[in-house]
Amino acid sequence: MYTPPYRPPAKKKSNGCLAGCLTLVGALVALGVASSVFRSFEESDADGSRPTARPSATAAPCPSRVAEALPKGEGAELVDAFHTEDHRITLCETASGQLYYYGEFRDGREPGIAMKARRTSGGYEATNSPYRYVIRDGTVSIYKSGSRIGREEVTPVPSPS
16 A cells, blocks of 8 residues: 655744754654653554665774764764654764664755664654654655554665755
């Protein structure tokens, strides 16, 4: 069954509220980690799971613009990268072992947002409460307060450029 990608309402003029902008970007592109108790809403493909997580043969550095947005991001390594029709998703791991998701518009119209993430058996999850983002089976699903509000196909890419 085809689910059209989530499209946000037209952007209103901003009064410079950075937190609101970051929340919006996070809602559109992040993947999700639920708080302490997860309720799984992902559907399996009829032909079984297609893992989206790729093991890294050689460690590559996290792109500098992404690493600069991560807490203690100096020396972070690229774990995985995807794009959708409108967004780039970059997963990097810091030297301390913390995985981060960085989501941004492909056209760079707004700053990206970084959030803690975790690996799952089929992909990745991250949260920007009340939003949860799940990359699994070739899609990123966006949930708000437990209800899916969007789903887009993801394409693995070697670099988030």
